[in-house]
Amino acid sequence: MSNKMNGQMEDFADERLVEQAKDGNLKAFEALVERYQERIYHTIYGFTRSHQDTDDLAQEAFMYAFKSLKNFKQKSSFYTWLYRIAVNLALNFLKKRKKEKGREDFVESSSFLERAESSSLSPEGRSVKKELEEKLQEAIDSLPLTYKASFLLVAFQGMSHRQAAQILCCSENTVSWRMHKARKMLQAKLKLYVKEGFHEL
């Protein structure tokens, strides 16, 4: 996407870009993609933990949004609508994948991502941190899908219960209960690490 185009459209409100994209303006849609690509990517990645799958699903989400723009009545914000598409695709993907494979194959060791270790930690601290991160990730992956979806949107993405409820098409109260249950499950699974490991860091 050219910088010139970015300069022209980066200040446009979502609504304006959506209207233009509906009229077939591809650049307007690309501006929307650029605006939300990272957030959509990180959200999907939270579900899949795989770069390759996230890449495919992110492409699919944007394609689906583009194809369905005509049906988008703008009752919610474009951002909410796009998130709903991405989350639904990710959930469907997980359901399908869960049937096909065991969960062991599911959590990939992704060399692509190469997460940066905190330089302020000692080698021992880094290894403990990594282990905890893996345990926490495993515990999150084992959550029921509906709890996991709420948890990823609220705890990871920092959304309010209201925003998460709009995306997941449920009530705020439901999101609140799912968060509570998810935390309870995580706390039970990570009891030992929370008491021992986390304090040591």
Next chain:
Amino acid sequence: MNCKKIRKWLSDSIDKELGEKRQYILRSHLEKCGLCRAYQRSLEEIQEHIEGFEKPGLSPEYWRDFHFRLKTKLISFEPEKRTFRSIAWQWKWAGVVASVIVVIAIGLSLFFSLPRKAAEIYVFSFEDSFEKVYQEIGNNPELANLFNLVILASIEENLGLSPSEINANLYDDPLFWESLTEEEIALLESEIKKEMKS
């Protein structure tokens, strides 16, 4: 305060979704309850750790490639494909509409070409009705008695005659029918109709 409720509120509190009043109750409870304080610490630690998760860092090259691939798909979806689809769609619908018109036309031509029977008009037959009543009564003395009683009550009511003045076996007396006026027969007819309906 119930610890279960407090733990639910703790979760809401971490998400910054708890009202002030509940926050106050929560703090008061935590001051007294060591188990809930421990639970609070563990939840906060989990949350802190989650916030410290490294997000996948993606290079500008990755995003350029991402846009390129997406744009290729978007362009291939755009006008030509949609126009082609819409034409195909229109032809599909044209076929469906034409089939429906042909079916309706054939149906109408068959409908008008078939010989029609004259509409049958139902005319209430007094004799037929009595025939049915007789058949119903048959050799059942109870039904015969009931029939007599109904007829007698009707005559008594309308002509003002006492039961002793009326022949109890009216339906056996052919002269009885001959002597009735048209109005009386109509009255009997209406009574029979009511009986038939019930």
